[in-house]
Amino acid sequence: KAGVTQTPRYLIKTRGQQVTLSCSPISGHRSVSWYQQTPGQGLQFLFEYFSETQRNKGNFPGRFSGRQFSNSRSEMNVSTLELGDSALYLCASMGGGYTDTQYFGPGTRLTVL
Amino acid sequence: DAKTTQPTSMDCAEGRAANLPCNHSTISGNEYVYWYRQIHSQGPQYIIHGLKNNETNEMASLIITEDRKSSTLILPHATLRDTAVYYCIVREGTGRRALTFGSGTRLQVQP
Numbered sequence: 220k221a222g223v224t225q226t227p228r229y230l231i232k233t234r235g236q237q238v239t240l241s242c243s244p245i246s247g248h249r250s251v252s253w254y255q256q257t258p259g260q261g262l263q264f265l266f267e268y269f270s271e272t273q274r275n276k277g278n279f280p281g282r283f284s285g286r287q288f289s290n291s292r293s294e295m296n297v298s299t300l301e302l303g304d305s306a307l308y309l310c311a312s313m314g315g316g317y318t319d320t321q322y323f324g325p326g327t328r329l330t331v332l
Numbered sequence: 333d334a335k336t337t338q339p340t341s342m343d344c345a346e347g348r349a350a351n352l353p354c355n356h357s358t359i360s361g362n363e364y365v366y367w368y369r370q371i372h373s374q375g376p377q378y379i380i381h382g383l384k385n386n387e388t389n390e391m392a393s394l395i396i397t398e399d400r401k402s403s404t405l406i407l408p409h410a411t412l413r414d415t416a417v418y419y420c421i422v423r424e425g426t427g428r429r430a431l432t433f434g435s436g437t438r439l440q441v442q443p
Contacts, residue, residue, distance in 0.1 A: 262433035275430055309375050321431060323375035
């Protein structure tokens with residue numbers, strides 16, 4: 220099976236712009252979670268989508284949003300970018316069962332100038 | 333989810349076993365122990381998980397103490413490619429599905 224794919228892999232934006240990142244989960248997986256990794260805060264959970272519904276949400280401002288499509292692909296959007304949004308954004312897919320494991324993609328490196 | 337404590341860093345000689353400890357003294361009965369690793373700026377890679385029995389797969393072994401308050405990840409024959417940050421995570425089996433990452437252990441495999 221193909222793994223989790225994320226596009227684009229690298230992105231440079233300027234303050235005030237918005238950005239959309241994409242994640243394609245492992246075939247058959249219905250849950251997609253998003254994480255942000257920065258040197259200062261480490262890996263932090265953003266939100267999880269399951270069957271097109273947000274099931275869980277971390278402690279991030281409303282500028283961070285996401286959605287999931289009927290084919291389980293997911294996008295996350297960050298509006299009004301700030302310098303502090305520079306980070307590695309990771310997507311993880313999971314089957315959805317009781318103890319299913321999350322498998323991570325390679326991440327999207329976002330740099331905000 | 334229960335908090336975990338790991339050493340900040342460890343060294344291991346290539347070809348030797350790497351034993352990475354993790355303390356999770358407040359773990360509850362329905363919480364699993366997961367191990368992931370992250371090789372420089374790549375996505376975290378799942379290694380292994382367990383509830384109370386020892387587990388082994390092609391990558392590693394997981395030893396969980398009888399009281400479940402600590403565990404050890406064992407890489408039987410470490411290679412230079414095993415140099416990474418290793419995260420021990422405790423996660424509830426149902427409900428919250430987010431992984432709470434701590435600072436992890438930076439394992440340096442020396443030639």
